[in-house]
Amino acid sequence: MEVPVLKQGPFLIATVQAALTDDDLIQLRGAMIQRVVTSRSQGVIIDVTSMDVMDSFASRTLREIAQMIRLRGAETVIVGIQPEVAFAMVQLGISLEGVVTALDLEEGLAYLNHMVKGET
């Protein structure tokens, strides 16, 4: 299941719409890096509201995406982690250390807007 990616000004918004397999996550990683380069984006939002489970593989892949995008000089914000998913992540012992998270899309965009304004 491919994750749709929308361009909104200097930002990209990827909205996960269903449970993702490992292959889907790897595909998302490749697609995001490529889109950040071709769109010269300054920020990326990955909306995971619909993700049923954030296991070790999913969180590792999201962290990799954020790190790769940071090396391109852009920032990634993960938004919409559900409370029960967050609870399971903590119990499992996985974290998204070094990755910015926000409550929802609106908060994520506010963060990126603030960041871009602060730079210029």
Next chain:
Amino acid sequence: MSKSIRVPIHSDKDIVSARQEGRSVALKLGFSETDSTLIATAISELARNIVTYARHGEIRIRNLSNSSRQGIQVIAKDSGPGISNLRLALQDGYSTSGSLGLGLPGVRRLVDEFTIDSQAGEGTVVTIKKWKP
């Protein structure tokens, strides 16, 4: 509902099927959304271990009930290479596949009961149980 559900595990797609099946059984048994997510997450980790280390195996999900309580049991079984050092595999941070290595200790924290039976060369059986509060 005492029959067990068997999900064959051969690829990453089966990981998603197994955890969705587990969540659905847990919700039907009356587990909360949070507990059902813990169960689904545990299944996801166990199923991934099968795909990563053994390639093929299965997840069996069934309900548990005795006079005082109800719960869910998940068995992850494979005939893969097995785990040569169980004690080490249950330590946080240990991995032989270059992954995070939080798999088994993490899964153990998600559930109430955790048992593992593994012989090098003969495969691995992990059994987890979670009881309704």
